[in-house]
Amino acid sequence: MNKSPKLPQKLMLLGSGELGKEFVIAAQRLGNYVIAIDRYSNAPAMQVADCCEVISMLSAEDLETVVTKYQPDFIIPEIEAIRTEKLLEFEKRGITVIPTAAATNYTMNRDRIRELAYKELGIRTAKYGYAVSLEELILVSELIGFPNVIKPVMSSSGKGQSVVDNPTKIEEAWNYAIANSRGDSQKVIIEEFINFEIEITLLTIKQWNAPTIFCPPIGHRQERGDYQESWQPAGISEGKILAAQEIAKKVTDALGGAGIFGVEFFITQDEVIFSELSPRPHDTGMVTLISQNLNEFELHLRAILGLPIPHIELLAPSASAVILASEKSDSITFTGVAEALAEKDVDIRLFGKPTAHPYRRMGVALAKADNIQEAREKAKKAADKVELNY
Incomplete structure (x- = not known):
């Protein structure tokens, strides 16, 4: 990767959900051209991208068609359901796959990344x-x-x-x-089942020509296996932070490439236990939209393009809380947004998903405060004020 990359670059995003939408916004602020791809039309990232295509990303033929049509400089996966073997072929043609085609192939399946961590690297897992x-x-x-x-x-x-x-x-x-x-x-x-004190996400930024760096750890709470709220900083000891950083660097070094990785851990009273890894921005990391000077999407972009990241600053204790749908509908409106935004240091992101179904994440409330408990309460209160109308 050139230490002084030319801009703009042509970026193809495979998967166009809410995380992709924020990435597209970050990419376009630096003048890049973005093609958003997904299996359905009007996905969130498509609404802000330069152009879009609806394909099955599990179809090697469909992937070949869009890559041939647009000739991107970078292919950036945002979801797991991709025919990853095809990415290896694109990489051989000189297209940069993020973090790498091999790493994407590894991390799209929980069994492969678990085998890498436990059997090849000797890392403690469940x-x-x-x-x-x-x-x-x-x-x-x-x-x-x-x-x-x-x-x-x-x-x-x-x-x-x-x-x-x-x-x-x-x-x-x-x-x-x-x-x-x-x-x-x-x-x-x-x-x-690990009887943990807290689950954390350690956003790990792997760079082409600079050392691996980390965001302050993010705590999160799940229901039905899906994140409901996250907060930063997580409030764990410095020793456990360093242990998590060492493990995250070991795994991401083995995978290679560049970009942000969401590395998840169980934190018990005595141990830091590796759980999972995503080679892209993480849903729990949406808290960084309010908590940091550079959010996870901007960090991902800079790492991909080889741009410098001189400093990551935590601005204030911050939290996020999800806004969920409760019914199935093809027509959704929102009320209560004004009431939620009336609170100081609160922000709302509505993702623009065209359809709703029970427990689908439709938006997120963000808040910062003097301490984590207050930030979590503010975010949850703001999320509760936003009502979906079906």
Whole structure:
């Protein structure tokens, strides 16, 4: 990567959700040309991109068509459901895939990244196993023990994840995981349930020509396997922060390339345990839209383009809280936004998703305050004021 890159660059975004939308905004502020790709029309990032295409990203033929048409300088995946073998081919043609085609192929499946961390790098993870049928799942669950966590090896934002506390719930967990699996995978991972004090995301920025750097750790809370709120800083000891940074650097060094990685950990009283990794901006990292001088999308862009990141500053204790749909609808309006924005140091992002269904994330409330508890309360209060009308 050239230390003084030319701008603009042509960026192709594979997946055009709310995280992609913020990335497009960051990219266009520096004059780049962005092509937004997704499987449905009017996806959030398409609304702000220079142009867009609707394709199946699991189709090698469709990917070939759009790449041939636009000839991008960079291909930037935002989701898991991509025919990643095709990315290896594009990379051989001289197109830069972020973080790399091989890394994207590795991290699109939970089994591959878990095998890399545990077997190849010797990193502590939860005990785990795999199953490709209900019968196999029953056997592996008994070996792992209860409670355990069952989830697809390939999904996004925690979809398809269940905590199973006894054998009678295994079949329900299997059906839920398969129904929410991305791509054509029929494989689930079963994990030991970790009795953690807090879950964190360590946003790890890998650069082409500069050292790996980190954002202050982000704490988060999940329901149904999906994030509900996040806060920064996470409030863990300096020793545990350093331990998490060491693990994150070890894994991302093995993957290579450049860009931001959302590295998730379970923090117990005595341990820092690697959980998962996403090679792109993380949903819990939306808190950085209000908490930092450079948000995670701007950091991702700078790392991709080889632009300097001289300083990451936490502006104030901050939090995010999601705004969820409760019904299925093809026509949504919002009320209560003015009331939510009346509070000092509160911001709202509405993603512009064209359809709603129960528990779909439609927006996020952001808040900063003098301390984390106050920031979390402000964000939750603001999110509760925003009402969806179906």
